[in-house]
Amino acid sequence: xxxxxxxxxxxxxxxxxxxxxxxxxxxxxxxxxxxxxxxxxxxxxxxxxxxxxxxxxxxxxxxxxxxxxxxxxxxxxxxxxxxxxxxxxxxx
Amino acid sequence: xxxxxxxxxxxxxxxxxxxxxxxxxxxxxxxxxxxxxxxxxxxxxxxxxxxxxxxxxxxxxxxxxxxxxxxxxxxxxxxxxxxxxxxxxxxxxxxxxxxxxxxxxxxxxxxxxxxxxxxxxxxxxxxxxxxxxxxxxxxxxxxxxxxxxxxxxxxxxxxxxxxxxxxxxxxxxxxxxxxxxxxxxxxxxxxxxxxxxxxxxxxxxxxxxxxxxxxxxxxxxxxxxxxxxxxxxxxxxxxxxxxxxxxxxxxxxxxxxxxxxxxxxxxxxxxxxxxxxxxxxxxxxxxxxxxxxxxxxxxxxxxxxxxxxxxxxxxxxxxxxxxxxxxxxxxxxxxxxxxxxxxxxxxxxxxxxxxxxxxxxxxxxxxxxxxxxxxxxxxxxxxxxxxxxxxxxxxxxxxxxxxxxxxx
Numbered sequence: 001x002x003x004x005x006x007x008x009x010x011x012x013x014x015x016x017x018x019x020x021x022x023x024x025x026x027x028x029x030x031x032x033x034x035x036x037x038x039x040x041x042x043x044x045x046x047x048x049x050x051x052x053x054x055x056x057x058x059x060x061x062x063x064x065x066x067x068x069x070x071x072x073x074x075x076x077x078x079x080x081x082x083x084x085x086x087x088x089x090x091x092x
Numbered sequence: 093x094x095x096x097x098x099x100x101x102x103x104x105x106x107x108x109x110x111x112x113x114x115x116x117x118x119x120x121x122x123x124x125x126x127x128x129x130x131x132x133x134x135x136x137x138x139x140x141x142x143x144x145x146x147x148x149x150x151x152x153x154x155x156x157x158x159x160x161x162x163x164x165x166x167x168x169x170x171x172x173x174x175x176x177x178x179x180x181x182x183x184x185x186x187x188x189x190x191x192x193x194x195x196x197x198x199x200x201x202x203x204x205x206x207x208x209x210x211x212x213x214x215x216x217x218x219x220x221x222x223x224x225x226x227x228x229x230x231x232x233x234x235x236x237x238x239x240x241x242x243x244x245x246x247x248x249x250x251x252x253x254x255x256x257x258x259x260x261x262x263x264x265x266x267x268x269x270x271x272x273x274x275x276x277x278x279x280x281x282x283x284x285x286x287x288x289x290x291x292x293x294x295x296x297x298x299x300x301x302x303x304x305x306x307x308x309x310x311x312x313x314x315x316x317x318x319x320x321x322x323x324x325x326x327x328x329x330x331x332x333x334x335x336x337x338x339x340x341x342x343x344x345x346x347x348x349x350x351x352x353x354x355x356x357x358x359x360x361x362x363x364x365x366x367x368x369x370x371x372x373x374x375x376x377x378x379x380x381x382x383x384x385x386x387x388x389x390x391x392x393x394x395x396x397x398x399x400x401x402x403x404x405x406x407x408x409x410x411x412x413x414x415x416x417x418x419x420x421x422x423x424x425x426x427x428x429x430x431x432x433x434x435x436x437x438x439x440x441x442x443x444x445x446x447x448x449x450x451x452x453x454x455x456x457x458x459x460x461x462x463x464x465x466x467x468x469x470x471x472x473x474x475x476x477x478x479x480x481x482x483x484x485x486x487x488x489x490x491x492x493x494x495x496x497x498x499x500x
Contacts, residue, residue: 014226014264014292016201022122022171029201031226031266031293032340034124034173086335 003054003079008092010050015087017045028087035087044078050091054079121407123363123397126172126200127375128160130191131180132367135209137244137475138232140270140305140312142375143180145493145500148481150368157187159388161194163365166393168198172363175200180367183210189218196223203228205268208254209247220261227258228266234281238274244475255289264292271298271322272305272312279322283329283339291337296326298344301459302376302431304476306500307484307492311473313463316347346456350421351428351444358406358430363397371396373403376431379498380440406430415450416443438497 011017015030019042026042028035037045043064047057058072065071082088131154132147144150155163164175175195182188183206195202204219205228219227229251232239236248259265267286269275275282279296286294298319301309314322326341345352355362355374364372369388372378378385383405386396397403405411409422416427427433428444436445436455443450462468474480474492483489484499493499 016225018199020171020173022169027173029173029225031203031228031264032295034201 003076003083005053005055005058006092007054007079007090008051009048009054009079009083009088010091011045011048012087012089017048017087030087035085040074041078041082044075045082045087048079048082048088121360121397122171123167123393124172124361125174125176125363126164126167127176127178127362127364128163128182128191129178129180129364129366130154130160130182130188131184133184134180134207134476135184135245136181136207136247137477138270138304139242139244139308139473139475140272140299141476142300142303142305143476144303144376144378145307145476145481145484147180147476148478148485150366151478153368154185155365155367155369155388157190159369160187160191163369163388163393164191164194164198164200166388167363167365168200170363170394170397173199173201175202176205177202178205181207181209183215189215189222192219192222192224201225203266206230207243207247208251209245211254211257213257216257216261220263226264226266228268229255229258230268230270231255231282231285232269233275234278234285238278242272242274244477252289259290265290266293266295267291268295268297271296271314273314273318274312276314276318276322279325280329283326287333287337293338293340295340295342296322297340297342300342300345302435303500304474306435306496307489308473309459310463310465310468311471313346313460315464316460319344319347345428345432345444345446346460348446349448351425351432351446353425354429354432354444357426359397359403360407363393365393371400371403373406374429374431376500377402379431379500380434381498411441413439413441413443419449435496435498435500 015028017026017028020027023036026037026046028037043061044057047060054076058075061075062071132143132150177188177191182204192202202225204224207230231251232242239248240246255265269282299305299312305312323341326339330339359373362373364375365388366372370378371386371388371393383402385402386400409426412422412427416422428446430440432446433442433444434440437452442452445452445455447453474489484493
């Protein structure tokens with residue numbers, strides 16, 4: 001599945017994304033399982049809200065992490081991975 | 093943020109519960125999973141129940157609502173995320189609604205593990221409003237005959253109604269089917285039933301032999317050929333059906349060459365609080381000798397997890413004996429299950445006899461042979477009920493438990 005700049009995503013049904021103080025990371029929770037996300041992955045999914053397009057997310061994170069090169073590919077790669085893992089659903 | 097911090101390295105830890113075992117890569121202990129066995133009372137009498145056969149001793153001293161809520165708060169502080177509300181049948185308590193509301197407030201991902209008996213429209217609506225995340229329903233077979241036989245109750249029609257209720261309330265449909273001799277021949281039909289019910293997840297849990305299922309081992313164990321066929325059907329179904337429904341097939345350890353990494357390691361990620369407040373690293377730990385398990389009524393969960401001698405006893409690998417101690421594979425399975433080792437060979441530090449490298453592996457071979465012996469297999473099933481629990485406590489069924497080193 002190829003991710004387009006105009007795509008809008010939300011966290012998949014029956015999944016919950018939240019910050020975990022005890023683990024110091026974002027997690028995804030779902031029936032029978034959980035995934036701890038490292039910093040970069042958590043930052044991307046934290047911007048996914050069912051309203052922002054992929055382009056919006058790229059703009060926001062580029063502003064936040066201006067010193068990181070090639071951010072756009074990283075973000076798209078992360079969204080692709082999250083789709084493959086069924087953590088996200090497309091809303092448009 | 094760098095490429096290395098994204099892409100394939102994104103998943104630090106992916107952890108999935110699979111009945112008694114989990115797959116994970118853990119660097120430090122944290123009770124990510126809290127299982128609350130809120131009662132041992134149960135309207136079903138399943139022959140394969142893993143609850144202790146002497147559960148009747150623990151039905152009069154259940155924790156109060158306030159004690160459960162305190163336990164939930166304490167476990168959350170320790171890092172617990174996934175909450176299983178189980179039993180017995182948790183719905184026999186009338187305070188599950190309160191427990192659910194507190195779980196939501198604390199940020200747990202909560203799961204009600206139920207037979208469906210006692211789930212009404214009113215209660216499921218209260219669970220939905222309270223923030224319960226999902227419901228795991230046990231199913232037994234596609235036939236009314238086998239369902240009612242193995243659970244020793246007439247619950248077949250009720251389970252279908254409950255499944256529809258779960259779906260109608262927008263819950264993910266999570267089914268658990270314990271697999272044994274009586275339903276293993278219906279694997280394809282069971283999967284088709286799950287698909288027809290709109291299941292999102294189905295766990296096909298081959299019986300593991302603890303508690304009542306150990307007493308009934310010779311009556312329940314399928315053959316190797318049946319298990320291979322069941323796994324083949326499951327794989328074919330997965331291929332045909334794609335990712336719409338996640339199918340977990342829990343491999344039966346008796347037919348493996350190596351033991352399961354039980355509970356993903358003793359005191360690594362799982363913490364169980366039982367009906368009477370005992371805090372355990374696994375479901376059946378109370379069978380182990382010379383162990384005193386902490387109780388939430390005494391010193392609380394932080395002590396239990398971090399400091400209690402019981403939780404520390406089998407962490408790491410310094411307790412291991414040969415052949416495990418020098419085994420190149422010891423990190424993979426941590427010598428298997430302590431309870432199984434003690435129950436079957438009388439040595440809690442020994443290699444799980446499931447391992448083909450164990451000097452005691454013959455007890456497993458013999459158990460498999462016994463299950464194929466028509467005389468032994470024809471012994472009656474001892475169903476899980478109060479009468480049988482009392483009889484086992486009173487020593488009236490010694491001929492069925494004498495080969496084990498503790499009461500299952």
